Amino acid sequence: MWVFLLRLKFVLILFCQFSCIVGNTETGGDLFERSSLTGFNIIDQIPGEPFSPIDYQNAESLMDTSPPEDERDPIELANLFEGDILLTNLQWQQFIQSKDSDRNAIKADSKKWIGGVIPYMIASQFSVKERSIIARAFLEYQNKTCITFRPRIKEKDYIYVVKGRGCSCPVGRQGGVQPLTLGDGCVYTGIAVHELMHAAGFWHEQSRDERDDHIDINFKNISPGMEFNFKKQDNIQNLSVHYDTSSILHYGPFAFAKDRRYPTIVPRIPDKNMGQRDGLSEKDVLKIRRLYNCDGEADKLTTTATTPEATKTTKKLVTCTTKVATTFVTPASNIDNHDVLTATSTLIPSTTNPTGTNACEDNHKYCNEWSNRGQCTQNSAWMRINCRRSCDNCDTPCSDQNTYCSSWAAKGECSRNPDYMIVYCPRSCGQCQNVVASSSTQSPLMITSECRDKDLNCSKWADLGECNKNYDWMLQNCAKSCKCD
Helix, strand or coil: CHHHHHHHHHHHHHHHHHCCCCCCCCCCCCHHHHCCCCCCCHHHCCECCCCCHHHHHHHHHCCCCCCCCCCCCHHHCCCEECECECCCHHHHHHHHCCCCCCCCECCCHHHCCHHHEEEEEEECCCCHHHHHHHHHHHHHHHHHCCCEEEECCCCCCEEEEECCCCEEECCCCCCCEEEEEECCCCCCHHHHHHHHHHHHCECCHHHCHHHHHCEEECHHHECCCCHHHHCCCCCCCCCCCCCCCCCCCCCCCCCCECCCCCCCEEECCCCCCCCCCCCCCHHHHHHHHHHCCECCHHHHCCCCCCCCCCCCCCCCCCCECCCCCCCCCCCCCCHHHCCCCCCCCCCCCCCCCCCCCCCCCECCCCHHHHHHCCHHHHCHHHHHHHECCCCCCCCCCCCCCCCCHHHHHHCCHHHHCHHHHHHHCCCCCCCCCCEECCCCCCCCEECCCCCCECCCCHHHHHHCCHHHHCHHHHHHHECCCCCCC
């Protein structure tokens, strides 16, 4: 009888999740807009500016940000499948029917991110420090694997990092916009790394079929109704990487415990790092590199997980090129002492007539709603690029969207961080007419016929970067301050 009740609980909990995910029978529809499980309203999740060089600079200066070890694992907070996984319709059916669910890693190429590139958006609700924490998680992947994160412009499939209830993410590329929630108690670099590994296509480590050879589960101490979170899966794709109790995706010793004085998971070989939420383990990195065939790692795949040197598989996987680790100048003070850099995006309107040729269209369905809420001025950097029509920003002069663009360009960020710089700092990167791209030590060259200033404030404006941001007006009125000589 208790076995029947356990299965009934499992079905009811999954049905609650399934009832909120309707639509396409393959993907479960648009997970972002059709699910109430993540605790937010999409229209209230107004996009923010993608990560800039300053966000990554702050990220490099962060001390490690991991959740307290003596508290409940944040991945349990969302109360979804296995704590933090948002299931699609098809995945729900597979679990109910105990079919092959492509675990520990997804199998279908259609669920991988093409070329290892994950387009992203991030909500504007995150603070400067929270952005740096999440940016550090991005760097964890970009420095160790061939996964890269690119600011979303028009891509159909992308992740949207938002504030919601708990921490959660679907597994793999599901189609359309899919949420990665980092709510209260979840904004730690290690938690972001955990959720991003789900997004890349990986399930929890302890779901592997061979887990009983490595850990013991104390079912008597699992909170009632949470037993389904410890279900094993057969026929997984383990990428010929041995079981890893130190994986960022492994439960901790007290996962879903009703009495935290006693563990629910005991490793057969003691491992103090089990359940760590610091960063990718060596085996995590290897699995990601094999799934996405970084530098030909997929060619090292074997037919079984117990013979890593066996004959190479002939299966063809997606090829992507390893990204060189990005380096930034580290600030003298530590960010945890509240000495953070802030990148403001205040624009000084140009007084010239529109001369540009930018496409007049919106890249998001809620642009008009956000425009009506005043976001064209409150959130100008993102809105003026992605909601041109709603913000009446069509055919305006080519300009930078950040006050730091010229200094970043001078430090070589146009080539080091082109996904952000070309879109948000086009003038400083020489993407506009009459501007030559800067070298690593010089500002962009301004071409003008009259080398003199016509306003007493020209020098001050030039120091604020207006020679790049407001080029057309400055060219005519502040040529000398903009280094025409």
